[in-house]
Amino acid sequence: MKTREPSHVDETQNDHHSRLLEAMAHVAASQGLAAASIAAVVAEAGVSKRTFYEHFTGKDDCFLALYRAASASALRTLREAVDPTQPWQDQVEHALGAYLAHLAAGPQLVRMLFVEIHQLGEVGAAVRREVMQSLADFMLETIQDRSALTPALAMAAVGGIHELVLQAIERGEAAELERLTPGASVVVRLLAGAQK
Structure with missing residues (x-):
């Protein structure tokens, strides 16, 4: 089984991080922070909740x-x-x-x-x-x-x-x-x- 190069993993991690931040910006701007949910953020970012928790505690x-x-x-x-x-x-x-x-x-x-x-x-x-x-x-x-x-x-x-x-x-x-x-x-x- 071929493993990914670390740089590719880093790029993917950075991409997920950036997408999650952009999604948070969009969701919180449209709904307000209090109403924003992690489910809405991950749906907007197109990633899983697991990926979210790899980057943020909440x-x-x-x-x-x-x-x-x-x-x-x-x-x-x-x-x-x-x-x-x-x-x-x-x-x-x-x-x-x-x-x-x-x-x-x-x-x-x-x-x-x-x-x-x-x-x-x-x-x-x-x-x-x-x-x-x-x-x-x-x-x-x-x-x-x-x-x-x-x-x-x-x-x-x-x-x-x-x-x-x-x-x-x-x-x-x-x-x-x-x-x-x-x-x-x-x-x-x-x-x-x-x-x-």
């Missing part, structure tokens, strides 16, 4: 993996949008515009992620804090004059931008998040002690 674990993956993708967009040859103010505005456009490209997903994460109690709050800390760390890395922007102020800027996004979602404007760029940039500049 529905919440799958959702948190989706939240982390979507957040990591958005952070990559932020990092790739930075042009270190430009003044930090321009870098921040350009990166925030790219980040908000990235979020706006999946309005159902962003609404579900920003809102549904709060249903997971302390575990969800911990993962949310982890993601927000990554964004604050990115801000500190990008703004080279760190004398004004402290870690606490960077987190305050991330929190303010997060609240602007939530308000836009509540108004049904998740597909138009890029319009928040000027205001979000002003928040960062003011907290960093720069001129508007």
Whole structure:
């Protein structure tokens, strides 16, 4: 009997993992996290429950993996949008515009992620804090004059931008998040002690 090459097994495992995350995104966006079931997720992904449990301990674990993956993708967009040859103010505005456009490209997903994460109690709050800390760390890395922007102020800027996004979602404007760029940039500049 011929055995599969490990790389093929890894590819299949990665494919299943990705399909399950996409299925969770679709099911939770259409039904809400509370109503979403593992049965619906595996049906959407076209895999077995056994395969699901090879990747996740349960529905919440799958959702948190989706939240982390979507957040990591958005952070990559932020990092790739930075042009270190430009003044930090321009870098921040350009990166925030790219980040908000990235979020706006999946309005159902962003609404579900920003809102549904709060249903997971302390575990969800911990993962949310982890993601927000990554964004604050990115801000500190990008703004080279760190004398004004402290870690606490960077987190305050991330929190303010997060609240602007939530308000836009509540108004049904998740597909138009890029319009928040000027205001979000002003928040960062003011907290960093720069001129508007």
